[in-house]
Amino acid sequence: MLGPRYDVLMRVAATSPPRIDGATGLLSGVRQVLSPHFDSRPPGVVPELLIVHGISLPPGEFGGPWIDRLFTGQLPPNGHPYFKEIEGLRVSAHALIRRDGEIVQYVPFGERAWHAGRSEYRGRSACNDFSIGVELEGARDIAYTDAQYNQLAVLTRALLDAYATLTPEHIVGHSDVAPGRKDDPWPSFDWARLHALLARHLPD
Numbered sequence: 001m002l003g004p005r006y007d008v009l010m011r012v013a014a015t016s017p018p019r020i021d022g023a024t025g026l027l028s029g030v031r032q033v034l035s036p037h038f039d040s041r042p043p044g045v046v047p048e049l050l051i052v053h054g055i056s057l058p059p060g061e062f063g064g065p066w067i068d069r070l071f072t073g074q075l076p077p078n079g080h081p082y083f084k085e086i087e088g089l090r091v092s093a094h095a096l097i098r099r100d101g102e103i104v105q106y107v108p109f110g111e112r113a114w115h116a117g118r119s120e121y122r123g124r125s126a127c128n129d130f131s132i133g134v135e136l137e138g139a140r141d142i143a144y145t146d147a148q149y150n151q152l153a154v155l156t157r158a159l160l161d162a163y164a165t166l167t168p169e170h171i172v173g174h175s176d177v178a179p180g181r182k183d184d185p186w187p188s189f190d191w192a193r194l195h196a197l198l199a200r201h202l203p204d
């Protein structure tokens, strides 16, 4: 009989947090679908801001390969009327958290992903230069899942560990840096819940 102590060890092993490799900017233990839509941050610029986004493709529909396809420039324009509308769009995010909590990484965190567009944070424009973009698969009127909040907290913890220049005070929504133009992750995103989870994950 293995006993409760073994159970605890197994639980710890099963939930050992992912880590970001400082050299490659890649998160361990997640699916990587590397996007061609990225370039270098300006010299000397490091991640100082985390931008949370919401996305679903087509809008309001979950699942399917379409977000991977969009971020890798392989969205078939004839696959859906909306895909035709956004044909040729070259965008990416560093990572996506799907409805079931799966994390997918598209761009190494040290590189510049193309997620914020025209944007400004505290008087500083071009937020892609100094931010990390994380997409949540979601929609305006549908609550995000428990798994997504938990995984966003886990990912954020890994980012805070990897980049000393990131802090919990500098986490915003796309709507905060591009007001009037973008409104994701929408009112369906519960900021208080994220911060409560982060507080739990922070070291004592």
Ligand SMILES: [Zn+2]
Residues within 6 Å of the ligand: 052, 053, 054, 115, 174, 182, 184
């Ligand atoms: Zn967005």
